[in-house]
Each structure stands twice: as structure tokens, then as C-alpha cells.
Amino acid sequence: MIEGGWMAWTFPVALFFWVIASLLVLFTILAIRFPETPRLGILRIETTRGDRLFISLLGSAFICLGWLFFAGPPIWWGLALALVYAAAVFRWV
Template sequence: MQWMAWTLPTAIFFGVIASLLVLFTILAIRYPETPRTGILRIETTRGDRLFITLLGSAFINAGWLALTGLPQWWALGICAVYAAAVFRWV
């Protein structure tokens, strides 16, 4: 794996994603949920909302890199607000 730059931020990123998948699997087993209909008018579960959050966060970060020269930490803050909104209203 010499071709990939395994830095601490890269390891943290993949660790957080893996931890979220494990956490959501445990939650789904321990506390089964029925799909709910939110602002998008589609039925979503926790896993669906996590996927929507991760996909939207990827676009937010890519747009941030393309359009601004500001530190990426600001994009992380925007992603956190976006995630809270998705889990609340979608």
C-alpha cells in the first residue's frame, strides 16, 4: 500500500466511517425502527439518513475545496449542521 498516503487524518476518517457503520448496525439490531417520511417525502431509516448525510458531506467538502481557500475545518462545521438537519427533518 505504498501508493496511498496513509496519514493520521486519513486513518481518522476511515475509522470514523467504520465506527458509524458498526454503531448504526448495533442500533438497528437493538432498537428496530420503522421508516419515517420527512421533508423529502420518501421513507427513510437511520441508515438512509446516514447515507444521505455522508453523500451530502462529500459534496460540501468538494465544493469547499473548489470554491474557497479557507481552512477545511469550516466545511466540517457546515457538514455537522447539515447532518443535524438531515437527521431531524429528512
């Protein structure tokens, strides 16, 4: 573990930020290369790919926090549940 002031930079923490940054870059490239029109989903609001990414990331954070609160670590099953949630958001929202 690398001690760096206010935060302990471990491999999982670095991987988390790398994945989020990569998703943002990927979705920016997709938006430029394949522009889309907003669609109306189950929430009855118009969403784009970026909106659905934000909704899935926010919901996944709450799922993982809930998993830690109710089941404790390890969080692998909570992550699996968050991935299923994200797939559902991209399919139906």
C-alpha cells in the first residue's frame, strides 16, 4: 500500500479511478463518433448514453454501500449485483 497524504492508494482504488476515467473517455468518443437522440425509457424521461452511465454509476454506488452495510466485505457479490443493475439501466432506462 502506498501512503499518500490523505488517501491510501491501493491497486483496487487506482483500478476504480482508471475504469471510471476510461468509461468517460469511451463514452465521449462514442458520442462524437455515433451521435444519438435521447430515448424515452421506463422512467419516462429522455436519456442518452451518458445519462444512463451516470444513473448506473450512482445506483451502483448505493448498491455497493448497501452491500457493505448489510453483508460486509467482501463486496464481490455486491459488485455483481451492481453490474446486473447497470445492464438493466442501459437496456430499459
